[in-house]
Amino acid sequence: MNNAQDKIYSFDLGVQKVPIYFDQQWITDLQNSIHHDGPWDSWEVFKLSHQAEEALQVTDFNQLQALAHLTKVEPFSHQIETAKKVLNEMHGRAILADEVGLGKTIEAGLILKEYLVRGLIKKALILVPASLVLQWTRELNQKFDIPAVAQKKEYMWDSYDIIVASMDTAKRPPHREHVMNNHYDMLIVDEAHKLKNKRTKNWEFINKIKKKYTLLLTATPIQNDMIELFNLVTLLKPGQFGRFHHFQKEHMQDKRSPKNKDMLRKEIEKVMIRNKRSDENIEIEFPKRIVNTIPLELRPEERTLYNEISNFVRGYYSQASGNIQNKLALITLQREICSSRDAAFITLINMFKKSGGNEEMKNEILRLVQIAKQVETQSKIEKVINLIKEINDKVIIFTEYRASQEFIMSKLEEQGIKAVPYRGGFNRGKKDWMMELFQRKAQVLVATEAGGEGINLQFCNHIINYDMPWNPMRVEQRIGRVHRLGQTRDVNIYNLSTNDTIEEHILYLLHEKINMFENVIGSLDTILEKLQIKNIEASIMDIMVETEDKGTVKERLADLGSKIQQATT
Secondary structure (H helix, E strand, O other), X not given: OOOOOOEEEEEEOOOOEEEEEEOOHHHHHHHHHHHHOOOOOOHHHHHHHHHXXXXXXXXXXXOOHHHHHOOOOOOOHHHHHHHHHHHHOOOOEEEEOOOXXXXXXXXXXXXXXXXXXXXXXXXXXXXXXXXXXXXXXXXXXXXXXXXXXXXXXXXXXXXXXXXXXXXXXXXXXXXXXXXXXXXXXXXXXXXXXXXXXXXXXXXXXXXXXXXXXXXXXXXXXXXXXHHHHHHHHHHHOOOOOOOHHHHHHHHEOOOOOXXXXXXXXXXXHOOEEOOOOOOOOOOOOOOOEEEEEEEEOOOHHHHHHHHHHHHHHHHHHOHHHHOHHHHHHHHHHHHHOOOOHHHHHHHHHHHHHHOOOOHHXXXXXXXXXXXXXOOOOOHHHHHHHHHHHHHOOOEEEEOOOHHHHHHHHHHHXXXXXXXXXXXXXXXXXXXXXXXXXXXXXXXXXXXXXXXXXOOOOOOOOEEEEOOOOOOHHHHHHHHHOOOXXXXXXXXXXXXXXXXXXXXXXXXXHHHHXXXXXXXXXXXXXXXXXXXXXXXXXXXXHHHHHHOOOHHHHHHHHHHHHHHHHHHXX
């Protein structure tokens, strides 16, 4: 080791000097190569280097480089084409508006991966509903090998390059300042239909974020409210439609009616991609939906309670027409009585507390409470318990009401059926824990409406609608949790319907008139705007309350259903 080319250093450690040798031979070799102009490298190393360059070369700029790096997911052709279009035509700014279940998350992950592979981005922010933060983080990591982290602590904003966070957390202090101080190469926003209104804090917040590329994901394409369309596109690509007065002049006949439709459609296609299940290029074969309607007869004491509450609602509904809150309370009560005694009982108590000096109403509510106390057994839960035992597989029970959820949970526990709850009030960690318990240990998940949005439950193929939403899109959201990409079995949907109640009428509207369970009707918001229906629940309630004759109710609902069906075509 001690040769002429080595340099020796000695360090005095107090006891003895320790010699350290540094190899200097490479300097001599380099000087010789410079003097003789080579050799610069070995032939073997050169060949390896050449092979590496050949392997990494991009033969076609339009080809997706990310596909060679994906080992855990195989995108469908429509998702690949979407990614290519965003990359090559839309230059990284797009609205992804596929119908529910076609994989908008996969498309966004593929686009993000492509930009990362090409070295065009480093820092990305993904803003999603709180209940989907962990789901997005898992999918990006597991399917795309993208090192995304779920934002939990304040320090994380400046410590990680790819962050998944909830919109609500990101927009409030102290997190807002961190987001505003960063510059993101790519911003992805899920549930972007919440950004339609320019006056909301969400729109203002997203508009102020410094970003280069932007993806907005929504299953609700904006086509009828022209101002909302302008707001969303302006947020994505400022100036695409010019100034508002120009857009108003060129494309607005009125707020909901477009002008120069062909020209407007071409402009929208520059920023929006919408794949539909009915499109010829969609090669996905979804499993069947097997719909089972289960009619139920109310017990005498249940029938008495239903009739008395129905009379109460009819009596006070017209009086409450000037008070929206009171009217909504009555609507809720009428719906709850078809779900469970417990749900209606709580609403009655709350109405009593808010009735003020209206002694007549107070006395009537107290009378109804006494009638409710006489209902000891409920026909719905007995049927559900028998059904779960017959299915003998994992089942999701959907209800709109927390009181019904707790009632169902207690009855399942009495029968020794393992069940876990899922609702909007749970924090992010608890929601994730409930999903894990359901997949690994429990047979039943009892979910409120919060369970109908965003979560993926393809490992289950049985849904029980304990009570029925009056909004068809909410029904589709429920079914969409299991009837989506990744589902390999036919999906069984069990709709409980109590005979001679408003529930029977609602099921008739959803099932018979608009084929809600067999088909995806698309954007209900858009359809209702065409029909100028602001609140479908209120419209249905008006029909129910204003019409006592069963045949007339059915006729009016059939007419409403026909209008909705025609608007989908």
